[in-house]
Amino acid sequence: MxxxxxxxxxxxxxxxxxKGINFLSLRDAGSPVEMARAYSALGADELVFLDITATVEKRKNLSALVRDxxxxxxIPFTVGGGIGGLDxxxxxxxxxxxxxxINSAAVRRPSLIDELAGRFGSQCVVLAVDVRKNDALSSGYEVVIEGGRKRTGLDALSWIKEGEKRGCGEILLTSMDHDGTKNGFAIDLNSRISTNIDIPLIASGGAGRAEDFYDVFSLGKADAALAASVFHFHEIDITDLKRYLKDRGIAVRI
Amino acid sequence: MVAIIKYNAGNTQSVMCALKRLGVPFILTDDEREIRSADHVIFPGVGEARSAMSYLKERGIVSLIRSLDMPFLGICLGMQLLSSFSEENDTECLDLVPLSIRRFEKRDGYKIPHMGWNTVSFDEGCPLFNGISNDSYFYFVHSYYAEDADCAIARTDYDGITFSSAIAKDNFYGVQFHPEKSGEDGLRLLSNFLKETR
Incomplete structure (x- = not known):
């Protein structure tokens, strides 16, 4: 299964x-390679690296890091942050x-999705979508960009459907209302989106306890769940989390 | 020496990284002489069947692959291309293994591509799976699948369908999943292919 x-x-x-400074007992918890190795050993199924480097000059080192x-x-990994074109x-x-x-760049220029999917295949293209509650829109959620600072007026479900049509292979959906709260994922949002698309959905934003992961898989119909600080600060141990989910009937790789 | 076949649908970087981790010397090549002199050949693949086959034909790699007699491992699209025919743009493939490649149909509750970790149930006795527990998880990403057939040595379920997740015929092996992305079990399978098959 x-x-x-x-x-x-x-x-x-x-x-x-x-933000990873408290991670386990790594010699160098600031090293992406060491953290990646540690997470892989703990049973993480995939990793996402988000490059938030501000200057173009320093971003040039990203390729070397990715190779490392x-x-x-x-295990598979995704790289995001500042990807605006084929190069x-x-x-x-x-x-x-x-x-x-890809996130904001795709909102500004949707054909970026077609270009990337055409060149590398849909399986290589993850459309990251950040949303906030907005009852004025038909799905009840609005797409926001630039780290949540800027509203777009786009309805979350319509944008995600458009992304799917243009060829992205997966959706990474972050509820900005839940992000950082540790009060659980946005269950209704994830369930509404997941049952309306034919590509996998990664839920993000709000993970605080093991139960939250159970809820987002069972009720939220998510195919994957992403979190940062609860893992980095070892509030949730991935091995324990997977055992808990397995005991509650969720298929996980152990 | 291991030869990794270089062509337009290769996902070669991760395969090369996996071989590096195993400490195995390899070359990435489309040169006939280099491929013929290899002890093992790996044929990776991420992409679309029809354009991959046209590319291989144009460069004479189709007849080369058909004539090889050393252990040969096709990965993902590389496995599907070993078949007779793929529904992906109605493509005639290498026809080394009597097998057809079908498209997953859309069905409620099943996402396409089939993406993520799924269990692989293998027939005991195949050297590729030596030392690996049956029903272990491997990483898959694909929208087309190989039907269950006589050449299947392992099977996986998705979308209510049981498909061939590993095949073998003579010196030709194929795996639908990505061993280079499947953690320790994946590395073990690659190592088994290099050490246990000749």
Whole structure:
């Protein structure tokens, strides 16, 4: 049976992991490669690296980092952050990333999705969508960009359906209302989106307890769940989480 | 020496990384002489069947592959291309294994592509799976599948369908999943292919 996936997300700035300083007993918890190795050993099913480096100059080192990660882990990983065109995507895929994720750039120029899917295949293209509650829109959620600072007026479900039609292979859906609260994932949102698309959905935003993962898989119909701080600060141990989910009847890879 | 066949649908970077981790020397090549002199050949693949076959035909790699007699491992699209025919753009494939490739039909509750970790149930005795527990998880990404057939040595269920997740005929092996992305069990399978088959 196809397993539900658990995906830690690492924010990278200038080649270093940020927010991960409390991670286990790593010698160097700021090293993306060491954290990737540790998560892989704990049973993470995939990893997402989000590059939040501000300057173009420093971003040039990203390819070398991606290659280093690729040589050190044997599970799939996605790289996102600042990918605005074929060249950016080519650089990380050529260096060994399995998928790229695109967000604001796709909202500004939707044909980016078609271009990436046409060149690398749909399975390589993750459309990351950040949303906030907005009852004025038909699905009840509005797409926001630039880290949640800017509203777009786009209805979340229509945008996701458009992304699917244009060829993305997966949706990474973050509820900005839940992100950082640790009060659980947005169950209604995930369930509404997941049952209306034919591609896999990764739920993100709000993970606080093991039960939250159970809820988002069973009630939220998500295919995968992504979290950052609860894993980085070891509030949830991935091995324990998977045992808990398995005991409650969720298919996970152990 | 291991030869990884270089063509327009290769997902070669991760395969090369996996071989590096195993400490195995390899070359990435489309040169006939280099491929013929290899002890093992790996044929990776991520992409679309028809354009991959046209590329291989144009460069004479189709007849080359058909004539090889060393252990040969097709991965993902590389496995599907070993078949007789693929429904992906109605493509005549290498016809090395009597097998057809079908498309997953859309069905409620099943997402396409079949993406993620799924269990692989293999027939005991195949050297590829030496030391691996039956029903272990491997990583899959695909929208087309190989029907269950006599050449299947392992099977996986998805979308209410049981498909061939690993095949073998003579020196030709194929796996639908990505061993290079399937953690320790995946590395073990690659190592088994290199050490246990000749």
């Amino acid at each position: 196809l397993a539900k996936r658990i995906i830690p997300c690492l924010d990278i700035k200038d080649g270093r992991v940020v 990660i690729s040589e050190n882990i044997s 950016d995507a080519y650089a990380v895929i050529e260096s060994g990333a399995d998928k790229v994720s």
